[in-house]
Amino acid sequence: MSIQVKDASIFYGDFKAVEDVSMSIKPKSVTAFIGPSGCGKSTFLRTLNRMHEVIPGAYVEGKIQIAGQDIYGPNVDPVAVRRKVGMVFQRPNPFPTMSIYDNVLAGNKLNSKRIKKSEADSIVEKALRGANLWNEVKDRLGKPGMGLSGGQQQRLCIARAIAVQPEVLLMDEPCSALDPISTAAIEDLIHELKSDYTIVIVTHNMQQAARVSDDTGFFNLKAAGQPGHLVEFNPTKQMFTKPDNPDTEAYISGRFG
Amino acid sequence: MTVAADPGADPGVDPKSDLSGRGSVGDVVFRGLAVAAASLILVALAAVFIFLGIEGIPGFNVDAQHYAGQGSFLGLVVPLLFATMYAAVLALIIAVPFSVAIALFISHYAPRRVAVPVAYVIDLLAAVPSVVFGLWGAVALGPYLVPAHAWLAEHLGWLPFFDGQPSGNGRTLFTASIVLAVMILPIITSICREVFAQTPRLHEEAALALGATRWEMVRYAVFPYARSGMVSAVMLGLGRALGETMAIAMIASPKVVISLFIVGTQNPQTIAAHIAQGYKESTPDRLSVLIATGLVLFAFTFLVNAFARWIVARGRAK
Amino acid sequence: MSNIDLSNEETTLSHATLPRGAQWLVGVAAIALGGLALVLGMGIVGAVVIGVLAFLIGYPLWALLVENRRSATDKLITGLVWTAFGIAVIPLIWLVYMVVARGASVISPEFLTYSMRSVTGDEQGGLYHALMGTLIVTGIAALISIPIGIMTAIYLIEYGKGNRLAKAITFLVDVMTGIPSIVAGLFAFALFTLLVGPGTRFGFGGGVALSLLMIPTVVRSTEEMLKLVPDDLREAAYALGVPKWRTITRMVLPTAIGGIVTGVVLAISRVIGETAPLLVASGFNPNMNSNAFDDSPMMTVPVFIFTQLSEATAKGVSYAWGGALVLFVLVMVLNLIARIVGTIFAPKTGR
Numbered sequence: 001m002s003i004q005v006k007d008a009s010i011f012y013g014d015f016k017a018v019e020d021v022s023m024s025i026k027p028k029s030v031t032a033f034i035g036p037s038g039c040g041k042s043t044f045l046r047t048l049n050r051m052h053e054v055i056p057g058a059y060v061e062g063k064i065q066i067a068g069q070d071i072y073g074p075n076v077d078p079v080a081v082r083r084k085v086g087m088v089f090q091r092p093n094p095f096p097t098m099s100i101y102d103n104v105l106a107g108n109k110l111n112s113k114r115i116k117k118s119e120a121d122s123i124v125e126k127a128l129r130g131a132n133l134w135n136e137v138k139d140r141l142g143k144p145g146m147g148l149s150g151g152q153q154q155r156l157c158i159a160r161a162i163a164v165q166p167e168v169l170l171m172d173e174p175c176s177a178l179d180p181i182s183t184a185a186i187e188d189l190i191h192e193l194k195s196d197y198t199i200v201i202v203t204h205n206m207q208q209a210a211r212v213s214d215d216t217g218f219f220n221l222k223a224a225g226q227p228g229h230l231v232e233f234n235p236t237k238q239m240f241t242k243p244d245n246p247d248t249e250a251y252i253s254g255r256f257g
Numbered sequence: 258m259t260v261a262a263d264p265g266a267d268p269g270v271d272p273k274s275d276l277s278g279r280g281s282v283g284d285v286v287f288r289g290l291a292v293a294a295a296s297l298i299l300v301a302l303a304a305v306f307i308f309l310g311i312e313g314i315p316g317f318n319v320d321a322q323h324y325a326g327q328g329s330f331l332g333l334v335v336p337l338l339f340a341t342m343y344a345a346v347l348a349l350i351i352a353v354p355f356s357v358a359i360a361l362f363i364s365h366y367a368p369r370r371v372a373v374p375v376a377y378v379i380d381l382l383a384a385v386p387s388v389v390f391g392l393w394g395a396v397a398l399g400p401y402l403v404p405a406h407a408w409l410a411e412h413l414g415w416l417p418f419f420d421g422q423p424s425g426n427g428r429t430l431f432t433a434s435i436v437l438a439v440m441i442l443p444i445i446t447s448i449c450r451e452v453f454a455q456t457p458r459l460h461e462e463a464a465l466a467l468g469a470t471r472w473e474m475v476r477y478a479v480f481p482y483a484r485s486g487m488v489s490a491v492m493l494g495l496g497r498a499l500g501e502t503m504a505i506a507m508i509a510s511p512k513v514v515i516s517l518f519i520v521g522t523q524n525p526q527t528i529a530a531h532i533a534q535g536y537k538e539s540t541p542d543r544l545s546v547l548i549a550t551g552l553v554l555f556a557f558t559f560l561v562n563a564f565a566r567w568i569v570a571r572g573r574a575k
Numbered sequence: 576m577s578n579i580d581l582s583n584e585e586t587t588l589s590h591a592t593l594p595r596g597a598q599w600l601v602g603v604a605a606i607a608l609g610g611l612a613l614v615l616g617m618g619i620v621g622a623v624v625i626g627v628l629a630f631l632i633g634y635p636l637w638a639l640l641v642e643n644r645r646s647a648t649d650k651l652i653t654g655l656v657w658t659a660f661g662i663a664v665i666p667l668i669w670l671v672y673m674v675v676a677r678g679a680s681v682i683s684p685e686f687l688t689y690s691m692r693s694v695t696g697d698e699q700g701g702l703y704h705a706l707m708g709t710l711i712v713t714g715i716a717a718l719i720s721i722p723i724g725i726m727t728a729i730y731l732i733e734y735g736k737g738n739r740l741a742k743a744i745t746f747l748v749d750v751m752t753g754i755p756s757i758v759a760g761l762f763a764f765a766l767f768t769l770l771v772g773p774g775t776r777f778g779f780g781g782g783v784a785l786s787l788l789m790i791p792t793v794v795r796s797t798e799e800m801l802k803l804v805p806d807d808l809r810e811a812a813y814a815l816g817v818p819k820w821r822t823i824t825r826m827v828l829p830t831a832i833g834g835i836v837t838g839v840v841l842a843i844s845r846v847i848g849e850t851a852p853l854l855v856a857s858g859f860n861p862n863m864n865s866n867a868f869d870d871s872p873m874m875t876v877p878v879f880i881f882t883q884l885s886e887a888t889a890k891g892v893s894y895a896w897g898g899a900l901v902l903f904v905l906v907m908v909l910n911l912i913a914r915i916v917g918t919i920f921a922p923k924t925g926r
Contacts (some may be wrong), residue, residue, distance in 0.1 A: 051814060056736065077281065083816030093807040097829050110825045151805035157811070164815055287820035291734055294726030295744045298794075301787065302747050305754070311763035358659030366656050371591045375660065375684045386848020388877040389899045391672045392884055396892055470649035482925050500755025502851035503877075507884060528758045529851065536855050541773055551761040555754065560825050562753035 001067040001084070001167040001198050002027045003048060008062035009227070010043055012055065017043050019227040020062075023217060026095065026162050030199045032188060032209035032236065035219035036251070040228025041202050042172050044219070048200065049085035049170060050078040066168065067068035077176040083107075086166035090173045092153035094145030094160070101141040103156055104128060123163055131159035131191050132195075151182020158189065164199070169193065187212050206252060218248045309552050316549030319542040325513050325535075330546070334553050336515045340525030341554065344505060345498035346428060347519070348437035353491055356442050365475060369486035376450065382442035391507030394436035397426030399508060406431065406520040417517040424510075430524040435506040437501060441494040448493065452486030453479055485572025492565030499558050502529035528554040593641055598634060605630035627658055670901075678900025681893050687901075691861035691874075697890060699752065702898050704863040705879035709905070711867050712857060712875055713847045715782025716789050722837055723786075724793025726872035731794070732801040733823055751791040756841065759787040760852030767856075771870060778867030781857030785846045792845060796838025800831040833920020837913045844909035848902055876902045 003025040010018040017039035033041040046052040046059050062108045064071050071081045094103045104124045108115055112137060115123070124141070128134040133155045137148070145156055154174060161169060171190075175183040190212045192231065203209050209216050217233040232245045243249045270324065317330045327333040359379065363372045410423035456479045464474040511526035511534065532547045594600075609626025613619065631654045639647035658825050661880030689701030726746065735741025763784035767775040777837040804827050812822040828835070860880050867873060
C-alpha cells in the first residue's frame, strides 16, 4: 500500500504543530523520518493512522491517502484505518493482564472476535515467527508478557501489531528504550518485515535510519515555537551522501540538532 | 519525489468499503451511558437541594411551639450551630497533635517493619462504625472518666469549661469530644502521613547533611513542605466532626443551650444529634424544622470543605 | 530558632555521647519507677503515667547533661511521638476488647435467628430482622452506587478529560463527599415524603440515602485506579484497531479491576455501619420485614444497636454489644475481602 500525503498540516487546537507536508511513501519499503526533537516527526507519523485524534482538539488539514483512499474522508472509521495501519510505540507496552499468547491475539480478543483454537494457534505462531520471537517464547506462551526482557517485549508488540494483518506498520522510535543488542535484533526484523509490509519508522538515530531505510524524510523547525516542516524527502543513499538541502547536510554531519 | 498511487498493490481489497465506518454503535451507546451516569450525579445533588428545600424551608417559620422551647428558628439553630462547632473544635484540639505525631511516627520515626502494621491499625480505627464508637463511649469510656470529670470540676473549676456540678455518669460533651477525636484521628493521620511521605528526599538529605538532628530535619524540611497539606487535613477532619451524629447523640445528655460547660449533665446539643434524637416525633411541622436545621448543617459543612479545598488549591499553585 | 544552630562544640567530630543502649537503661529505670508507684497503691493507670513521664523527662534530661540541647530536644520529640502512638492505640484495643468480650456473651443461635417481635422483659430476642435489613439496605445502596460510580469515573477519566461537564462533576463529587450522613438520610426522607406520603420510612429509602454517601467513594477510588492504567496501553489497543468502548471494557477495566473491587468493597464497608441516615430514612422496627419497597420501616444492625442502648436496661445494653460485635465482624470481613482482592489482582510480572 502506498501512502500519498499532500499539503498536510497538523493542529492542536490553535497551535499548528506541523505545516504543509507532502510526500509519497512507496509500498513494501522502509521510510525513515529523522530530525531534531520537537520537529513534529512523531506527530506526523501518528496522523498516518489517525492516532493523534486520541488527544482532544487535534485535527489535520490537507490530504492523506492510503492505497488511493483518503483516510480523513467522510464515512471513514478511524478504527478501520488503524486495523490497516498498525503501530509500534517508543516504549514496549504489552498488556499486563494478558499472557504472551493472549497479547499476540489482543487485536482479536479485544474485539471479541471468535476464532477457532487451531486458527488462533496458527495466527500466534505466524506472528511470533514473523517477529523473530517464536523460538524464545514457544515454551512459555501462557506466561505474562510483562515477564519478558525489554527487547523481547518490543518484539512481542510487533508480533501483536502484525497479527491483525495490517498493510502498513508505523514505528515510533521503537529502539529508543532498548539496549544495543535488542536494537540490532529489531533492525534485522525490520529488514525481514519489509517484504510484507510498508514500514514507516521515526528515529533519533541517524545511523539507524541509514541502516534500515530506503527513503528518508528530514523534518525541522524554522525556529522555536514555529511549526515543524518537511525539509527534504529523498532516497536514503542520496540523503546521506549528497543531500539537496544544506540544512539536511548540517544536521546529518552533526553540526546541529 | 512522487510515486503514483498504486491500487494494484492491494489485490482483492475493495478500498472503498474497506475503511468506511462500520458500526461505532457500541461507542455511542457506551459513551452515552457514561455521560448519563455522570449527569445523574448532577441531578442527584440538585434533587438533594430541591427536596430538602421543599420539605425544610417551611420549617424556618412555623408555630413557635415546634422549636424545642426556643421560640424561633434562630433561637433554635444558633445554639445548635454553636454546639456543633464547639464539639468539633474540641475534638480537633485533642486529635490534631496526636494525628501529626502518629503520621510522623509512621513516615519518619518508626522502623519500616513497625510502620506498616501501625498504618494498618490506624486504618482499622477508621473502619469501626460510628455507632460502635458511640456505644463504647457511652457504656465504657464515659463511666471510666467520671473521676476525671470530678477532678476537673474541682481543680480547674475556675475555667468556664469545668465550672459547675460534674456529671455522675460521664455522658458529657467532654467524653463525646474524646470519642469524636478518636474517630477523626485516622483521616487526619492518613492525609498528614501522605504529605509527609511526599517531602522530597533531597530536602531531607540536605538538612541531615547540614548536621541537623532528626527533629530539626522534620521541623525545617518536612513541616514547611507539608503545611498546606496539614491544614487541609485538619479542615477535612473538622468537616467530618461537624457532620458526625451518633457519637454525640449516644453519649452526651443534651440541652439546647449555648454553654462552654462540658463536664455536666446538660450539654450543648449539636445539629446532627438534635435531628437524630428528634426523628421519632412525627408532626410534619416539627419534621420540617429538623430538615431546616439539616440544611443549615449542610451549608455549613459545605463552606468548611470549600475552604479546605481552596487551601489545597492555593498550596498547589505555589 | 530560625536557623540550624551549629555551635562551636560541633567543630570537633567527637564529643561526649550517651552510652549505647541508653534508651533501654532509661526505659528500665522508668518501668522500675512505675512499678514502685504501683506498689505504693497508685493504680495501674497512675503507674503507667508515672513510668512514661519518667522516661519522657529522664531521657532528654540525661542527653541535655551529657550531650547538648539540640540532641535533648530531638530525644524529647522522639519520645513524644512514640507516646502519642501508644496513647492512640489504647482506645482501639479497649474498644475491640469490649466489643468482643461483651458481644460474645450475647451471641447465640437464638440471638442471630430471632427478631424482637413482641419481646418483653427478659424474653430472648435477637437481631435477625436487623441483620437481614442491613444486608438488604446495603445491597440496594451497592446496586445503585456501583454502576453509577464506575460509569461516572469512566466518563471523567476516559471521555471528559478537562471539559466543562467533567470539571463540574468533579466538583460535585467533592461536595457529595462532604454531605453529612444525617443530611443524606433527611434527603431520602424528604424525597419519599413527597413521592409516597408523609412519614414514609422504608428499606429502599435507606438504600437511597446510603447510595448518596457511597457514590462519591466509588467514583474517587475508581478514578484513582483508572488513572493508574498507562495511556501507552490505551494507545496500543487503539493502534490494533479496537474501538474505544471495547478498549475500556476489555482492556482498561480488566487491568484496573483489582483496585476497583477493593475500592467498592471498602465503600460498602464504610456505609454498612452508617446509623444516622438509616435512623431517619428507614426507621426502626422490631419485626422482620424483608420487603424493601413495602411502606413500613426496615430495621438495620446499627439502628438496632442505637435503639437497644436507648432502652437503658441491662438487657438492652448487652444486646447493643451483641449487635456491635455482629456489625464489627461484618466490617472486618469486608475489609479482609478488600485486602485479599487487592493482593490477588496485583499486577503480575511473571518474574
